[in-house]
Amino acid sequence: MEYVDTLARLAEKAGIEPAYHDIFGNRHEADEADVKALLAALGVPASDADETARSLEDLERRDWGRLLPPATVLRTTGAQLATTLTHRRDRRDVVYNWTLIQEDGLEMTGTADPGDLATIDEAEIGGIAYERRSLPLPSHMAHGYHTLRLIDADGAVAAEGKVIVCPTACYTPPAAVNGNRAWGVACQLYSVRSDIDWGMGDFSSLRTLAQGVAQNGGHVVGLNPLHSLFPANPLHISPYSPSSRLFLNPLYIDVQAVPEAEESADAKALMADTAFCDRLDAARKAGDVDYAAVSGLKHEILRVLHKHFRALPADHPRVAAYQAFLDEGGYRLHRFAVFMALHEHFDGAPWHQWPEEYRNPAGKPVLAFASEHMERVNYHLWLQFEADRQLAEAAGTLKDAAGGPTIGLYRDLAVGVDTEGADTWMDPGVYAVGARVGAPPDELAHGGQDWGMPPLNPLKLREMGYGPFIEMVRANMRHAGALRMDHAMALQHLYWIPPGVSAKQGTYVSYPMEDLLGILALESHRNCCMVIGEDLGTVPDGFRERMAREDVLSYRLFYFERYEGGLFKRPEAYPELAVATPTSHDLFTIVGHWRCWDIALRHDRNLVGPGTSREEEMKARADDRALLVAALKDQGLVREDFPEDEHLPGDDLRELILGVHRFLARAPSRLMLVNLDDLAMEESQVNVPGTVDEYPNWQRRLTVSLERLVHSPDFARTAEAVRAERHRAVKPGGG
Structure with missing residues (x-):
């Protein structure tokens, strides 16, 4: 019985929920074997009683054994801002100086004497007694990401943690406040057919649509996820199972809108070639998107255009803009480009099948590969640069063509990434690769849903100060005025499916919801980007109300919005x-x-x-x-x-x-x-x-x-009618 209790405590500490109710009201208890499998996916082994006890003690030490938390997320509600100081009871007489360094470089200082601080909690782990105390912080901190350091008597840094100060709710644009009711048009961009496309919709198609919507009084253009997929495997096409949620799919580049296309004689010659023109004509006329054909055509020309770009003089404006883009993207952008080059080098094979020395992104063999294949790496960097430029132009078109307040592009953030994609290679510990994300049985899927994607590891996320989440949100708010979060319930918990079992045998794992919501609000304001939470399916009690308090918009579909009798x-x-x-x-x-x-x-x-x-x-x-x-x-x-x-x-x-x-x-x-x-x-x-x-x-x-x-x-008739209806006085019902 002691082992069962220890396992239950360990599961609770790791965030594994012991049971859940499905949409039909049935209660599902988490099976012991499945709990162990999910703990293993979280990096917390529990194969037997001894290992379970050690893992529990290790988790508790991680929590209680650090002076400062990796990140403290605070909201500016007017209450006293504070973090926690956790120390051994036998060191309660140690006094620290603290320094708070704001993002803008401003420093604030103070003293932390545990004897003067209020005790919040106490614990004993491995025979050592700990105390957790509340450490007040300055109330006039600006919104942003700050660094708190504790300095010991010798002047050394004893501990360091992030202090993230956030607004109380997400941003709402002028077009959607004070009774304003915005509207727009949503599309699956790849499906858009234009007179000049190359077999699928692209960023020039988006510009055309944005201009049409804005000129007809619309405020927003909604999009499917634009995430990077797998250029070396063009048949991997789901925008909701991407390689990376940090970067863009270069197939949305309009080749003929690339500035180098006007200058490159080689590109012009290739586009005039009869065989090439026949392939392009076939792709344009296809009823479905032929991704292999589109990818072949576009990359064939884009490589020629990149070669022309590489020959531009160092003082060319395009080169300066490219360098600024690289500087902004930093090591993460470079690492992504290295993955793309490696994926191409290994003929699109999953990275778990690459030679072992190439599975570590920071290893010497990978660094050597990047150096030896710099031209390939540079090509993928340039693709991201040009995709970002064209997306920015489309966003600008919508705002420039609008006659008044507007919202802009409405981007879509997928709930996860493919196991074999760039994100899991770049940050293998951040994802619980041994589990898959899905949904429990409901009216649309009686057997449950298995999306086949690894979930973010909430334990690792906390330890990293939420860096991966911050990067992901920030990347998808770029050039956007609204962000839709697919399966927004992931902010609270996600349905994890252990290896080797069906979707019916999953259970929920909790996430640090309050911290994630604070960060979401901060990035929302910084990027002037409203947030929509896709809340369809099995929605936890109180979730929609919690999102409403954050000014996160619910996602309501006409065919689902019914009264109890079906009307x-x-x-x-x-x-x-x-x-x-x-x-x-x-x-x-x-x-x-x-x-x-x-x-x-x-x-x-x-x-x-x-x-x-x-x-x-x-x-x-x-x-x-x-x-x-x-x-x-x-x-x-x-x-x-x-x-x-x-x-x-x-x-x-x-x-x-x-x-x-x-x-x-x-x-x-x-x-x-x-x-x-x-x-x-x-x-x-x-x-x-x-x-x-x-x-x-x-x-x-x-x-x-x-x-x-x-x-x-x-x-025109639809736009005119929608505009008129949106201006009518209404009485909110709040159903």
Whole structure:
């Protein structure tokens, strides 16, 4: 029994929750074997009673054996700011001087005499008694990342820790305060088809869309994650399973918008080559994105353009801008480029399969490789430089074309990274590679969900002063006015799945939510970037209320917002602190829902569970169409004789789509998004969760060009209607 208690204490100390309730109300206890496996993934072995006891003592020593915490996250609420000083009881007479160094270099000093400080807690570990006391800090500290040092009697630094001072809530832009209700258009950028693209949407497509949205009174353009994928493996295409969340996917570079394209004779000759033009024409005409073809075409030209860039004189403005970009990116940017060069060198093989000497990013063999292959490394550095420049230009276009307050680009942050990607190679200890992230069983996935990605290790995150989290948030707020956090519940806890078991056998691991929220608020203000938390699925009790206190917007989908009996919630029932939008990348489009496209796909490709009847699902969908029409009629948004038949003609579909958008535009929610897929009247969806080879996820392109769409009567009519509805007086319901 003593061993069971020790294991439970160790699991609690490591953040493993003993049980959870699923969306159906069923309680799931964490299995002992699974707890041990998750502890091992956290770097806390517990194979037997002795090892478990040692691990518990080690964790407690890590907590109690340091004078200062690695990071203290404080909020400027007006209360006394303080950190903690933890010392051995037999050293309570030791007095320290402290120095607080603010980011701006300003230093503040004081004295820490444990005998004068209030005791918060006490503990005895391995026969040694410890005391934890509250150490008051200056109340006039600026928001930011500061350094606190304790100095002993000999003048040596006895301890050092971060002090992170944060605002009380996230930033809200002028376009979404004082009753202003912003709106915009969301797209999957890769799916956008333009007259001049190279087989997929790019940053020039984004500029075109941004200009069209701004000129029609919109405030924001929403995007899928732009994270770096795997250039050496172009078939690894999910934007939600990236190689790195710190850097950009260079396939979004518009090759012809690269400044060197105007100057390079070699590039012009290659683009005029008949065989090259035939390949480009085929990529442009493809119904789905042919990532291998697009990657081959783009990198073939980009390497030529990089060679031209390398020949520019040292005093050229492009060279100066590039050097400034490298200086800002620092060692992290360089290490990422080295990974990309190595990944290419080893023909796209997962890094865990590389020769062992190349698995350590700081090892001598990797440094030697980088030196010997500097041209390859420089190429990937330059790709990031040019991608960042083009993204910045697209963001600037939206703001320049707006006639008043705007928000800007709305970027999307994936919940994790691929196990074999750059981020796990650069920071192997930060990720718990022995576990996978997922979601417990719910109405959409009765077997649970396994996303196959390693979670961040919360123990390591604390020890590193939250550096990886800070970098990740900051990188994705760059050039953005809004950031959507996919599966925002990860701020509180994540569903971890141990090795060798199904998604049904996972359990939750807690994260330092209050600290992460403080940092999120600080970066939000620094980057003038509002935050949206995608809170769909199994949402913990009180989570949405906690996010609201942080001014983090909830993510509300039209088809999910129902009263208990199944009726669609009226617009005024939507909360003010929310984003309202019809559907998402994981769901049907408006047309797809109406025509039962998703039901047909699931049954035609055997993606349904046992006992699921196509006829029953079609009947349920017909009932849902009736509820949808009733909701729109209630608001006077479709005519009284609007048909409920599955096979609507085009004009009726347009009336339906416009009605849904007007319905959501009436909500008091601070932000409302129109999906470009719905404006294009697409039937199929871009991703079908739970499928791999059964459906071409992340590949479907729009069937109409962006230029035609942005200048179409439907686009103008929708923008005009949404603008009018957003300016109507509403009474928030807060449902």
